Amino acid sequence: MSSTTRQTLVMLRANLLGLPHRLAISVSMALSVALVVAVLTGFLAMAKGFEQALKGAGSPGVAVILGGGTNQETGSEISPDAIRAIEAMRDDLGVVRDAAGNLVSSREIVVPVDLRLAGDGTGRTLALRGMDTSGPSLRDGVRLSAGRLFRQGSREIVVGDRLAGEFPGFRVGDKVRLGVIDWTVAGHFSTGGSAFESEIWADLDAVRTGFDRQGQVQSLRLRLDSPTSIAPLKGALSAVTGTPLLAIAEADLYAAQSGRTADLIRLFGWPIALLMSVGATAGALNTMMSSVSDRTVEIATVRTLGFGRLAAFAATLAEALLLSLVGAAIGIATSWAAFNGWQASTIGANNAHMAFQLSVTADVMATAGLLGLAIGAIGGALPAFAAARLPLTAALRARR
Amino acid sequence: MTENLNHQPYIDLKGIRKGYRIGKESIPIFSGLDLTIARSDFVAVMGPSGSGKSTLLNMLAGIDSPDGGQLRIGSNRLDQMGESARSSWRAHNMGIVFQFYNLLPMLTAAENVELPLLLKPLSARQRRVRVEAVLDLVGLAGRGRQYPALMSGGQQQRVGIARAIVADPALLLCDEPTGDLDRTSADEVLAMLAFLNRDLGKTIVMVTHDPHAARQARRTLHLDKGQFSEQRSAA
Incomplete structure (x- = not known):
């Protein structure tokens, strides 16, 4: 294991052990990510279920x-x-x-x-x-x-x-x-x-x-x-x-029909999820800035001992990613429990009622989960940069 | 200022300039500061608040850099190093003891002491052996699993000293190491620093307000208006 990896892991461990001091704001970050992921999962599961219903109807033979x-x-x-x-x-x-x-x-x-x-x-x-x-x-x-x-x-x-x-x-x-x-x-x-x-x-x-x-x-x-x-x-x-x-x-006939409607569902789902993501990213940014602010002296101390900037950056970013990963997992689990197999209906082909089941598939979970991680990565990048660029003299003076 | 002529200066500052800008105003701290410290010396730096003691210590620690002049420690010109090189230099050449210990509260005493060793190519077992040895040296054998919050100020500072010396650096910088301790604990810490200097040959630079603490050093330098005057030199 390289020295930088060891430094990152020990700083990450210190960050995570300090989470109870920032419990409310950390939980709020994870939940906001969970909400975004759950909403996107719902829409994607709807589109996927609709696609599966129509694609299952068509035979290439x-x-x-x-x-x-x-x-x-x-x-x-x-x-x-x-x-x-x-x-x-x-x-x-x-x-x-x-x-x-x-x-x-x-x-x-x-x-x-x-x-x-x-x-x-x-x-x-x-x-x-x-x-x-x-x-x-x-x-x-x-x-x-x-x-x-x-x-x-x-x-x-x-x-x-x-x-x-x-x-x-x-x-x-x-x-x-x-x-x-x-x-x-x-x-x-x-x-x-x-x-x-x-x-x-x-x-x-x-x-x-x-x-x-x-x-x-x-x-x-x-x-x-x-x-x-x-x-x-x-x-x-x-x-x-x-x-x-x-x-x-x-x-092909049914794939074309499913494609149009599924695209429409996604066209509604993605903007809503992305708009919510902006809010969640702001929340993540706030949480991680608070985390860096709380740990100013700790970061400055280990940096003074010789820890590198990269380790400070990576540990802060990893904390943000872990929190968003927890949020994404909660969002996916919740939406899977709530939506998977849920009966829905819409106006399908021939302008008639068409019933289908929402389907929370692996690719739906992966897509929504990646959005959750992206929130953590974007929300955590700036605080991680701040942690890496922390002015050591000022940070240490905070406790003098 | 006198200099120990029997030794090649370990720390050598020549014409150091340093100032701070507050808005458009530039406030000079040092305007041509000179200082030499021999290897294995124990120097106390005293002076009124705002005299530049902490700025000097920060420059010696490589976490601040001079605006001009030469700053050499051993064979290294810190004033010519970039941030990354100074970070690496700190990891291998210097230990620092803080006034308020600066222990990470979520890590045990042993984990705090181990931090500098994570920067070295040592196995987990090798690190554990060194941590135990140095905790024993500072009188905290068997206390490695304790969290800092459960220790007295004196014990925490001893953990801080253990962390500073665990990687066996040649230079020990101490920023008011007894400033937050009662007299008994302060005496224990000072005795330990004296031991590290006398028996292990560590070069120590200690910033302090406390004349009693300064008396433990071989030399006491008084810093005022950006210049040193030597007040006392041990025989």
């Missing part, structure tokens, strides 16, 4: 074809002619075909439906997705958690676990009024917590009939041979005339 020049299901329309043209293609499209040589696909439509809540009379807009019976099998990781799937042509729905957990009227066998029609809940499904669990699925024709959207298809989902097969499919679609068609990997 599934292509989504959209029409009408949009890259979202809302506003997309694919004409029956275009669908027939795609289904008639016999070339190798990079798409999985069944035993009869037909494309493994699902035509889909998403209808926003208002659900009136029994308790407070307020309403929620939910996403009702009409799909072919092959639709559920085109979702990776989907499984029935209760009941069964909807039957073709019937007014039956299957409800995502998140919705079923959030709204009491979605028990299997319940009748639910969506639009002007009563639908029977046939089952619940799980997709591992992804955004699909905030949807209601039903037969495509039943949805189109119930909401007067005969013949309408917003998206066509196709199972790809492999994730790289999206390129030949795009090439093949350029041969379809009449309407511009866009093929996009399902994973």
